[in-house]
Amino acid sequence: MEAFRTLFTHFEDIRVLFFSHMVQTSLVAFTGLAMVGVRLKLCQALVVGIPVAFYMYLERALMLTYQYSLTSHILLGALGFILATWLILRLPVVTAVVATTISYIIILTSETFFLMPVVTYFNIDLKYVLSNPWLQCALGLLSNIPLLVLGVASYFTRFSLLKLSGGGRKVLVKISDVGFRKTLQKNEK
């Protein structure tokens, strides 16, 4: 019980979950898969992003509770993403691995060369950031800008780094092609 109580105290503010984690996880799914040539619709990105956001919320609380390293936190996050992409979208594992890795490389690079210089330049104390949910959301969103730019660019230009197989996209077809099925039924008649 004590462990649960300690864990509970380390949960971030709920606003961070909704305004930072969910946006970031949906963007990671959307842009990562766009980079391997699998185009998601917004609702499909959310279908992956929302459960992973809850997972990240829990995982960050665990990190703060047990003080394990940032590398472990990053790897656990990536693993969660790979599993979610694989299980929810039913994409091949290799597609999930490559898409997630690309997204994480973009995030880490943007945090290194975009977010942290801003934090250093304005001399912002990270402890203060962690205690202020809106500031945490704002900085979180700042680090997502490169992902957002790449995702939007890829959406309009259909650019992708790789063209990996979408495999058996049973869930994708069900969500996105309702009108298509009606046309099929008409053609059959």
Added chain:
Amino acid sequence: MNSVFDRKIAWLSAFVLIQSFLILATGFNCYYNYKYYIINFPITKSLSAIILIFGTLLAVGSLWFIRQIQDLADKQAEAEAQAVLMEESREMINVLRAKQHDYTNHLQVISGSLQMGKPHRAMEYIKEIIGDLALVSNITGLESPELAALLLKKISLAEANGIVVKLSIESRLTNFPFSAYELTRILGNLLDNAIHALQEDFSPEKILLIRISEDLRYYLFSITNSTPIIPKSLHKVIFEEGFTTKRNKGNGLGLAIVKALVEKNKGQINFISNEQEGTIFTAVLPKNLGD
């Protein structure tokens, strides 16, 4: 290999990316743990910065590397598609040569009928030839020469086996957005199956109906063989890999490949099989790939 990455190359890319990601994550951990979180982190600031920069360079380099592999794979796929096009064109020329040879015979028959003073026989014969000419003209009017070559070849094969071929081309497939290579694989497999099924059947009337049409949003390709009928017990397994009714002649991949290619292009394949209509396989492909 087509433009979709070969599985081994995809795993190689994953391996390269994961390695650079791990180094980048370690660099990130070293640098920012040193800077912000843990006080006694056993690494100097400059060394952690070097690891971080090295990890970043490696990550960017690996993205560039896999992009180059993708370009090579695309070029290889393009070369293979060109080779298929060449082969199809060669076959189309052979079929047209055979037709030309047939027409020489037809002209001799007409000339003979006229010399024998039987113009009505000659007229009837000409009417028959016009039907054949219309069929060739319909096929060669398609925008895709690969598809035209395939249809000419398969129709010749079917007719040589005593199958009556009926063709309904209501679309010339102008601005068809899909790869000709994939389309010929889809229709080639469906036509092979239909011709094989008709060949094996003992029915006196064997009809193969090929229909190509389009509406505002979709292209529709339909292949019908009048007989045999697929038993209901097989309907669920017909698209599964390894399923075949051709015994030793088939590997059971044809329809599975067709299904995969159609779904890859966001289309759908389905079939009906009953006594009244025969067996109809229909592939529907959306005009706009974004649909």
